[in-house]
Amino acid sequence: MANHKLILDDAIGEDFSLIAIHCSEEAYKMAYLLNKFIHLRLERRRRDLDFSEEGLEITFPLFDFEDTNQYTTYHLVANKCKTVAAHTVASGGLFGDETAEEVVTKYLLPEFKKVDFFLKISSEYETTPIRKLLMQLNEINQVISAFMVEVSEVKSRENLIFD
Template sequence: MPAQITLDIDYDFDFSLVAISCFEWEYRLAWLINKKLGSNLVRDEDLEVRFKSDQSYHALYTGACNDGECKLALIKNREADGIMMPELVQIDYMLKIEDAYSNAEDYVKKLREITQIQGAYLIDVEKLRYKEYLITE
């Protein structure tokens, strides 16, 4: 009988995640964030999410801050064909921030200054059930 090998991958979730409630279309929100943060979010390939029998595609915008020190990813949580993070059903978008030199709360404060955003707050990534879907690279 052949030996069975199990590959156990342990991801490093070394990023901050901001939950955003906003009724704007994703391209408009990306533009507003670019304008406020001085970033360069651009449309990327949709993020494919597979549950047991369902599959959904979520809009993804990636880019960097104006100083190039951080990487950003704007992900649409709710699409017509499914929700990416079921435990965050009330959230429209998530902004993933990979920045070792800055406080994520600074980004939240700037996002809250955008009038079209109804709410923005930090999420504890470790508490998310499907956090592996946030790996965009």
């Protein structure tokens, strides 16, 4: 009997750049800071990035801006989502079970748990001025640090599909 082996290539190419941002601000404030200091025009999408995992609804705020002059698209997404998980605990008593709530933190890219935001940059050009952008990001007072992430190191690249 013949064995058939299917080899699936990675469907997600590395045609984008990814910048990790450490910042303790809320997502809307981070988008505002990028709009103000880097002169982007990020707007929040009507629908956030939603996942369902282990019975929990996980939502990540997503902002985007398409620069038609430079043929570049910017996506700002939060890496952390705090959600409340309810657990039913049997009390063994006469009056029924008790419900315990627990705050659970989920990550868009679990391998980067210390990162607060990701800025995904997709461009038609071969090179985009990433170094200049990193310098501008690091000059913002509220940003603790910003650095380039090698897309090949990201294990959960499928979470970065925003279309």
